[in-house]
Amino acid sequence: MKTILAAALLALGAGGARADVTVLGWPGGPEEVALRATVEDYNKLPSVAADDKVKLIFFSRDNFWDKLQADLAAGTAEFDANLTATYAVGRYAPFMEPIDLPASAHAAFSDGVLKTMQFEGKQYGVPTDLSLHFMYYRSDLIAKLLSDPAWKAKYTEIAQAKLGKALVPKDPDQWNWDDYAATALFFTKSINPDSPTRYGTVLQMKNLLFNMMVWHSTARSYGGNWEDTSGAITVDGPGYRAGLELYKKLYDAGTSPKDSLSYEYAEANAAFGSGQAATMLQWNAAFGDLDNAEKTPAVAGKIGTVAPPAGPDGRFTHIHGLGLGLNASSKHKAGAIKFLDWLASPEAMTIYAKAGGSPALQPDIVATLAKDRPDLVKLGTFAGQYGFVMNGATSAKALQIYELQAKEFTGYWAGTETEDAALKATATGMAALLKK
Amino acid sequence: MTARADGWVMIAPLTAFLLLMLALPFAVDCIYAISRVSFETLRAPRIVGLQNFAIVLRDGEFWGAMLFSLRFALLVTAAEILLALALAIFLAPLLARFPWLMAPLLLPTMVAPALVGLMYRLVLHEFVGAVPYYFVLLTGDSPSFLGPDSAFWTLATIETLQWTPFALLILYTAYQSIPTEVREAAALDGPGPWQMLRLIELPLMRPALLAVGFIRFIDSFRVFDNVYTLTGAGAGGSTTTISIYIYEAFFRRNDIGVAVAASMILLAVAFALLTLVLRWSERPA
The missing domain is CATH 3.40.190.10 (Periplasmic binding protein-like II)
Structure with a gap:
């Protein structure tokens, strides 16, 4: 009996020690499908330790941003990385932690696209999807x-x-x-x-x-x-x-x-x-x-x-990005940052785009995706030629x-x-x- | 252990539950109502006295929302009571014979109001909805159901359709519980059906009528889910109910103190109304 109890306690302890990185994504659309496929590939990487495997959670889309606001303000640690958006970066910045993306992020995204996830000069997320x-x-x-x-x-x-x-x-x-x-x-x-x-x-x-x-x-x-x-x-x-x-x-x-x-x-x-x-x-x-x-x-x-x-002033399309950033209350920041760094790489974004996501990527990466995702070519072109953000539209x-x-x-x-x-x-x- | 001590022990879990789930949030609300507080300062509200109440009471949108909710609640409550009363009387013989019929009649009340709103977004959509489809088929055109002139009436109709069965259940029960001897005794004086209803049955049903009227009034006054999912705050805020006003102040404007002050005012109004109804229902028939 003692042996069984000890084994059970050991198993419980081991379970408690295995702290997955939990990511809260944008539910119910191509973004969710793409994120699932990308995370699946990430978790298969030999360099990802068992403790750093990523688990995904999704709320309903209805009033998603209000629910996220309430959770972040309450200091939740239920997720380590969460969705953010160009128009909400300032709103969530007090509850998130800026990240320093690796050099590979610049191979994947232009400075303009990275800026869609910035607030007061700091990077608050990896820009996974662009909308226009x-x-x-x-x-x-x-x-x-x-x-x-x-x-x-x-x-x-x-x-x-x-x-x-x-x-x-x-x-x-x-x-x-x-x-x-x-x-x-x-x-x-x-x-x-x-x-x-x-x-x-x-x-x-x-x-x-x-x-x-x-x-x-x-x-x-x-x-x-x-x-x-x-x-x-x-x-x-x-x-x-x-x-x-x-x-x-x-x-x-x-x-x-x-x-x-x-x-x-x-x-x-x-x-x-x-x-x-x-x-x-x-x-x-x-x-x-x-x-x-x-x-x-x-x-x-x-x-x-x-x-x-x-x-009269030309041709314009509103653009904004969705992205994933770091929850300031996360208990597993190192694992979450590791995932976000990888997510910002050309390799991860190629997987994400092929699975249905809509990232605005550097032209050389888009060229390799043109056959699978011709719409991304148009997305990149329109964003570059006509994209705009109203002055002040990333404020808190x-x-x-x-x-x-x-x-x-x-x-x-x-x-x-x-x-x-x-x-x-x-x-x-x-x-x-x-x-x- | 004495009987008195036993009583304390028995009531302790419920007391603890009420303190935790009602008294504690209420105490926090009381602090927030007199504080400048936002999501960023939830743990450090700054006391500003009655400023939030002054902001709410001077806000035209608050009064607009109160007026919308009042109109909505009065119309919907009256419609539900009249419809339910008529149905209770007309269906009484049928329901007495087949009591199980009440179950399907109550089905609309079992659907979550938010789902009702989503359902009607589909049902009333000009290109995929059943109602506009038949309008186009029969008249060649479909009216605007959720336009600025019609949204109020559409929302009131949907609320009435969903909650009339609840009123029917209570009024039918009250109608059935009038003793047969009372009706027989009254019949000796030879009243017509209207006289029987007006002079005998309705006075005896007054407590039930007041109860259902009060419950439905409060419920429809604080309506949120189906209105929010159908029209939101409406064009120019035209379908802003008092609950939507509070929700928007809380989540959208991040003015938590103002939102809580508005909900305190709503609580005070509801409490005053409840007191009035209780006093009225205690008066002899």
Whole structure:
């Protein structure tokens, strides 16, 4: 009996001593699949000690960032490394520990991409995924619009009547926002009864911070920004106004579904995926599912993607990164740092990209992945050519500012608030948030 | 051990549980309500007196959320009670004969409200939802269910559909428990069905009506899950309930002191309301 008890205690002791590195990842999407595959390979490496093997955990996506905030603030040691994001780096920085990435990280990522995980000059994470926006369009419909004389004439007639400009159809890669608006109007059945789709576009207008990121690609191209170079708040300016008015005009004209004010990522994908919307400004991550014939048979194989249309200030797409960083309360920091160092290497990122992740990698690595992941070439190109982060959008209060803008601007789009009032309240609120 | 000591021993676990799970968090809340505190300073709140209460009471969004919650709760409570009362009376003979029918009627209350919200996000979606599909099929168009003008009514309808069965259960039980002799005695005076309902049955059901009204009012006043998953705070904050206001102050604005002060005000309102209802229900019929 004594022997059995001793053996049991020994086993318990051994179990207690084996402290895996626990990593909290972004759940339920290609990021999770990619991270699982990458960790599986990491754990097989002979140089990884049994104590340093990585175990993954995932919360639900719903209110993920709030749950993470509560856990980090409570000083949890349940995970050693956790997700962070460009727009939340400042929010979580007080509860995380900066990391010094090895030289191999520079072989994998450009300085610009590494900066998406920096706060006050310190590196808080390995940038595993980059998100930006594509203008999705129905390639079959646009092809007909560019070649059918009757459709061309109708397009010009509608553009003249609704926008006051006699526009002609153009290739989507040449669009400015007027061309996008004219296309949205043309493919709206209530405006053009011959339209094969019910709506010309689908706008994500729910009071939600991520929808602001999508809209910022429009605002920025009109010259809008949070702050100027001196730090003065500039949202109440012509750039923001033009972007706000474009969305309102398109929504009021009925080019986007009636419930667009409650639409976010999933609803917009469902609308476009049904084949009843001709265009959509959406995150790059949506492409895989939309172009999958089993998941969205109505549009798969008939989707084109380009960078968002140009405005007077040029062509822009919001970018932000997701990444993994070190929990300051971790009890297994050495093991977690070892994993993060490896994760930032070209070898690990190649595994991650092949498994479905979307890292923005150095051109020589992307070239080796082009056959398996052609979309990463576009991701890298668009990020380099059109990517932007609003001035101040990595500050500690960035998330609150996104929330504030979402509340005020959706009020304007819904018609419950004037544009002047919404912009004034935004500027005042931002000043208060940035002052604290 | 004396009987008195036995009593202390027996009640000790429950007392400890209540102290740990209710009294301790309440004490922490009392401190936070009068402190400037955020996630970064959870362990070091700075006492600011009644400042948080002043901020809340001067905040137009707080009053907007209170008004939304009040309108929502009054409408939903009235609709649920009226529907449940009608169903309890009309279904009484059927339920008396087949009591098991109450089980399927209660099914909606068994679904988590957050799931109800997610379910209706699908059901009402113009391109994948069943309801818009039939609207388009029959009328050629589908109305906006979650637009700025209709979101309130859609949310109220969903809440009513989910919780009317709960009211039905209580009101049916109260209706069934009216003694047969009372009805027989009243019938001797020859009242019509409406007179029987208004003068005999409803007064006897008053405690149940008040109880269900109070429970449903408080429940729908502090509604969060299904509203949050369906519309969030709504365009321009148009569907911000008082619970969403508190949640956003806590998590989104990181103003924990303000969020706790707002929830203290909510607690005081609920307590006052409960006292009123209890006094009213004690009055003779």
